[in-house]
Amino acid sequence: MFNKIRLSKLLFGLVMLGACALAAAETVHVAVAANFVEPLKNISEQFEKSTGHKVLITSGSTGKIYAQIKNGAPYDLFLAADAKTPAKLEQENAIVPKSRFTYAIGKLALWSAKPDYVDNRGDILKKQPFSHIAIASPKLAPYGLAAMQTLEKMGLDKTLQTKIVQGENIGQTHQFIASGNAELGFVALSQIYKDGKVKNGSAWIVDTRDYEPIRQDAVMLPKAKDNAAASALMKYLKSDPAHKVLQSYGYAY
Template sequence: MRRPFFPLAASALASLLCLNSAWADEVQVAVAANFTAPIQAIAKDFEKDTGHTLVAAFGATGQFYAQIKNGAPFEVFLAADDSTPAKLEQEKAIVEGSRFTYAIGTLALWSAKPGYVDGKGEVLKQNAFKHLSIANPKTAPYGLAATQVLDKLGLTAATKDKLVEGQNITQAFQFVSTGNAELGFVALSQIYKDGKVDSGSAWIVPATLHDPIRQDAVILEKGKDNPAAKALVEYLKGPKAAAVNKSYGYEI
């Protein structure tokens, strides 16, 4: 007696799904705080297209470096600079040949108040504000870039007593968004979507006023045998990730 075709097809489909599940892995990723929104968008496509799951932690690049050196279980590191991954490479703490620039960040001076920040950043020179938020320049590359801008504009001394430091760029953003600081230096990606600033008012800082914010990614030693780690790095080099990055104001 011939067996019905459908049960065989269902059985084969179930086997295939189990096989795909067996191939899927999870990757633990340390992500610079400025890249929170883009990686959340990329993670959805990454999981859909590869079956792998991305588990992200967000924070300051310098803090992540210390955690990695102390044995944190991260397998991929998306930094906010290129010097920290280069240092890890010199220390042989990454998979050889895995380091590459996944995005070039843009700094912005932002206020939650519409019309408060002008298009040329003259509000800084007017110096009528009480608090200026920046990320900690010792651990956060965007904070370092902010201090370079103030130095280039000759405003370091004038703003010194008005600075409010966040542990990372997310906290610097929160100080402004909650009104604890009238304005602050943030990552453009935090306020930018689909080609425009989506709230408040902002000055997109010219790249000539600070060192380039080249953001490098690496596969860490703990991820050397994880297929999902390699798959994520390759995915970040692809067109879908590039499109997401561009929509948040990053250069590719």
Template sequence: MKKIPLATALLSLGLLGISLPTFAEEVQVAVAANFTAPMKTIAADFEKATGHKVVLSFGSTGKFYTQIRNGAPFDVFLAADDATPEKLDKESGTVAGSRFTYAIGKLVLWSAKPDVVDAKGDVLKKNTFMHIALASPKLAPYGQAAVETMNKLGVYDTLQPKFVQGESIAQTFTFVSTGNAELGFVALSQVFEDGKLKSGSGWIVPANLHQPIRQDAVILTRGKGNKAAAELTAYLKSEPARAVIRSFGYDL
């Protein structure tokens, strides 16, 4: 087996903006459910590049906020919005200056079946379905974006009796993928791969129908001094990580 010179290996890590750690550390990361697939890939790549261990937990941004405020042992928080990390900043729950936007999410109206959702989202006004799923707007920013979209289109009041709400965007996706709801508002990253929908039918909601879904990352107070936490957030800004993020349909 051909050996790679140590200098070459160190240079490769340096190009990624990652320094080789003196010893490996573990970082506990709370990740918004919409970012599950890309973060699994990014974490695996980061572990190979640095030797650190990344422990991921996925859920709704609102629930994570409550858990963090109650002392949950997370070092880094990848939220589905920018308001929650900013709130933690003001409450002295973060490492000052560590917050940044790692992705801008996209909302999609999706059905697991082909030809249910049209290319313009007119299915919402036709209102011929029994159930429509969305994440809780109180817990999940994607749910709030779905509510804003329906209000802008003037269909919220009409459709409200048909709502099936999930605690997170992951649960919402399950409702739609299993057919418990004919269609629903989910994160584009959940149904997007290689530049197209993986299955079913969907309408990517225009950005002007809801507030931008700016997703911020931040190092929490517990992560202060943790090399793995600092290097993971740095890696999220690197081109290899950004390429993964783009591949799942996010803007940067």
């Protein structure tokens, strides 16, 4: 009888402990630039396992997400593709003070879904044996701006103007190329790179000196001030496990 009572108390205690842990778990809603969706999914999976919190992800162009935030979108965290937009939100007193930090430094790549199509120096841009080249909107997407800066440095921005097709964000731009609607285009390296190599097709990893550094900043939005999951994820983005994921997708930090 004594053992049964003791076992019952132990089971009750375990149930209560699990209930408390469940009650303490929260959900963090993250608005993330399209280039960082896959790395964030990977990081979120690890984060959820280690903390019990849940991550809800919404992606889009940095410019569009900024507009959504200004119009009251219920996001907790914003992981942008640049530093300029989060800094603007900070100047507008639209973030939790002192929450802004650089979570990743992105890299640009010229990519085609066709094997052996893009050479490793980008000379195909000078030869121009293609009808369409896809670029994300320079006004909305930092990777689109970096692409235009690269073309300007090469002296090709005007000669290629009639061949450029613009995606609203880097995700849509990648889709234009993957579907064959554009023979090649500029994408985030993270979209085509994993564990030290290009996953498919052919690519030229653009020299980082050819465009302004793509410093990607994260901020906590006022809605998340008392959200334990949001605070925990911001901290986790600075951890070694998160940094390993970044490196595997070609990011620096």
